[in-house]
Amino acid sequence: MATLPPQLADIPGIVHCEITPPEQLIQDAREMQKDAYPHDEMFGDFCPIQSYIDCPPEDVFRYLCDVKSLEEYTVSTRDFEPTDVPGVYLGRDIIVPDTKIYMRLVSSAEAMTLDYHCAWDQGDDLWMRYFFRVLPAEEVLGKPGSVVTWINCHHQNYDKNPYPELAPNSERPWVGDLWDMFYAGHMIELTNLKRILEYRHANGLPILGSEQPGAAE
Numbered sequence: 001m002a003t004l005p006p007q008l009a010d011i012p013g014i015v016h017c018e019i020t021p022p023e024q025l026i027q028d029a030r031e032m033q034k035d036a037y038p039h040d041e042m043f044g045d046f047c048p049i050q051s052y053i054d055c056p057p058e059d060v061f062r063y064l065c066d067v068k069s070l071e072e073y074t075v076s077t078r079d080f081e082p083t084d085v086p087g088v089y090l091g092r093d094i095i096v097p098d099t100k101i102y103m104r105l106v107s108s109a110e111a112m113t114l115d116y117h118c119a120w121d122q123g124d125d126l127w128m129r130y131f132f133r134v135l136p137a138e139e140v141l142g143k144p145g146s147v148v149t150w151i152n153c154h155h156q157n158y159d160k161n162p163y164p165e166l167a168p169n170s171e172r173p174w175v176g177d178l179w180d181m182f183y184a185g186h187m188i189e190l191t192n193l194k195r196i197l198e199y200r201h202a203n204g205l206p207i208l209g210s211e212q213p214g215a216a217e
Helices: 022-032 039-043 057-064 067-073 175-202
Strands: 046-053 077-082 088-093 100-108 113-120 128-136 146-153
Touching: 039 175, 046 175, 057 128, 057 146, 057 175, 067 077, 067 088, 067 100, 067 175, 077 100, 146 175
Parallel strands: none
Antiparallel strands: 046 146, 077 088, 088 100, 100 113, 113 128, 128 146
């Protein structure tokens, strides 16, 4: 029977076909599957979501990279304006009254990745991260359009506000109090994104809201 390469031999738990028969691997994989999964097991430290959008990937990426688009597809972030710090915007998160949210967009056009670096209350430590990637659906699903993936990670600051002195009042809920609803809440927003982009693409309308007829300048 084959053995593991020397550089792996001392590491416990490595699974390779060389040391485990394929039929055993298949059996083990089947036993790992469950009919139902607890919420904490699925979304404890990571919250990944994804969707197909019938809109060209270049347009989807361009839309996401416009900070004003957040005011269209998110349920609660509004009124972003540039701050004195280059690349950092300040807006409001109206899900909780009087809450400031700071935002920096970090993108790669070649990879079509976009990271939202943000935080409530202050703009010096943008520890909340929202990671997006736009995939050409032609490559991954064999049809026109885009696949958007979006993942959040459960930073330790979600458990405790690192800057409580900056909160508008001591009774304000903290963003981490909502972590259990991140999956559902972000799916609502991703569905908004899908509906906006598919509608505009299907009707030959400008993709960016700022380019729509009658949009405020």
